[in-house]
Amino acid sequence: MWIKTHSVQEVFDKAEELLDKEVTLSGWVYHKREHGNLIFIDLRDGTGVIQISIHKDKVDDKVFEKTEEVTRESSIIVKGIVKRDPRAPGGYEISLKDLEIVGLAEEWPIPLNASTSLLFDMRHLHLRSERQRAILLVRESVFEAAQEYFKKNGWVEVHPPIFITAACEGGATLFEVKYFDRKAYLTQSSQLYLEALIYVLEKVYCIAPSFRAEKSRTRRHLTEFWHIEAEAAWMELEEIMKVEEELVSYICQKVAKERSKELEFLGRDPKDIKKVKPPFERISYDEAIERLQKKGLDIKWGEDFGAVEERKLAEDFDKPFFIYKYPKEVKAFYHMPDPERPEVVLCNDMIAPEGYGEIIGGGQRIHDKELLLKRIVEDGYDPKDYGWYIDLRRYGTVPHSGFGLGADRVVSWICKLSHIREAVPFPRTYSRLYP
Ligand code: NSS
Numbered sequence: 001m002w003i004k005t006h007s008v009q010e011v012f013d014k015a016e017e018l019l020d021k022e023v024t025l026s027g028w029v030y031h032k033r034e035h036g037n038l039i040f041i042d043l044r045d046g047t048g049v050i051q052i053s054i055h056k057d058k059v060d061d062k063v064f065e066k067t068e069e070v071t072r073e074s075s076i077i078v079k080g081i082v083k084r085d086p087r088a089p090g091g092y093e094i095s096l097k098d099l100e101i102v103g104l105a106e107e108w109p110i111p112l113n114a115s116t117s118l119l120f121d122m123r124h125l126h127l128r129s130e131r132q133r134a135i136l137l138v139r140e141s142v143f144e145a146a147q148e149y150f151k152k153n154g155w156v157e158v159h160p161p162i163f164i165t166a167a168c169e170g171g172a173t174l175f176e177v178k179y180f181d182r183k184a185y186l187t188q189s190s191q192l193y194l195e196a197l198i199y200v201l202e203k204v205y206c207i208a209p210s211f212r213a214e215k216s217r218t219r220r221h222l223t224e225f226w227h228i229e230a231e232a233a234w235m236e237l238e239e240i241m242k243v244e245e246e247l248v249s250y251i252c253q254k255v256a257k258e259r260s261k262e263l264e265f266l267g268r269d270p271k272d273i274k275k276v277k278p279p280f281e282r283i284s285y286d287e288a289i290e291r292l293q294k295k296g297l298d299i300k301w302g303e304d305f306g307a308v309e310e311r312k313l314a315e316d317f318d319k320p321f322f323i324y325k326y327p328k329e330v331k332a333f334y335h336m337p338d339p340e341r342p343e344v345v346l347c348n349d350m351i352a353p354e355g356y357g358e359i360i361g362g363g364q365r366i367h368d369k370e371l372l373l374k375r376i377v378e379d380g381y382d383p384k385d386y387g388w389y390i391d392l393r394r395y396g397t398v399p400h401s402g403f404g405l406g407a408d409r410v411v412s413w414i415c416k417l418s419h420i421r422e423a424v425p426f427p428r429t430y431s432r433l434y435p
Contacts, residue, residue: 009047160193231402362403
């Protein structure tokens, strides 16, 4: 097997230097077009796509026969000369001299007019498209940006467990698993463990999957999603909201700068993302209710917001915004009640624009032991299941706050996707567990 000398991207980057020189590239046949004595192959590798031209009169008959034989998505190695050609995508092409077929592909099983369901049954192959590649690259930058933001600002990365024994976000969406002869669950959020780790490192974060047995078929729910979570000692609601808007803005700036080509390819104007800078507007739950009632929605104080309400509210904003201080009843037990108004809690949700809905849930936690016990019982949980979590309030408790950002929802919004399943390489939803 020949050894490649360059990647596709390297050929484009050094094209002028490589002009009329021989290169060896390896990759897959993305498209093939035959015009009698002239064949074009678009060769795809991990870095991009380049046109290969094969002229019958410029290559051996055997080589031409091999290019005739080669099928879509076959893996091949090509030797050829770099040429300038304004008609070729990217302005350069490779004029073929020789070709080696490594894996001749069977007939491609995804037709042009494939249904969504077929595309996702074939997701292991469907991922090989330029569109999916662009999404994966934006996704990579979102995660890289989050890491970078935390590192630059003194947060320490930690690794909480996935097998857990008690709910963080409500029993209804826990996935139960057999753990030898005991019962365990898959984590819904690493928050409770991050709360233990702030007593060691003060400002911690983790990037890990969370699991929710969501039976809802919506455009924004996965059963397995990637969660970027942070928790800090000595921080109150206002301060954690600042961290949240800085993080989201940092992600947007980096993606707009480094992935503008991919964003444009996906139909997202990078300017939409570049304008996402702090401060984000903050509206209280009370104000949100008023706005919704004015917009004609039949909603009363005390009710939670779903996709419909979030989309209605988002009509008034062109970047993410906060809704803070929700009624205690619609939020999990750990939220700190507002000392001046205990019917609401010191929480915040960040809502993305354009109807993408909630991308962050966070707020200040209860740090008083008795109050926490009371809330655990009120919500119908057994304090015995939360022994270690309650202990944290016994030994040097401090005010603290944190949040969780749904990374797949952020990718979905930034890439302007119509469904969250496209934001993940192998989505898991109520109806999908394969491939
Ligand atoms: O339920 S959350 O609102 N909050 C928590 O889990 C906190 N315990 C996080 C924390 O403070 N450390 O979920 C946080 C975010 C939410 O805003 C969504 O963006 C995302 O996690 N999320 C989801 N994304 C995709 N699919 C599903 N099912 C999902 N559920 C939440």
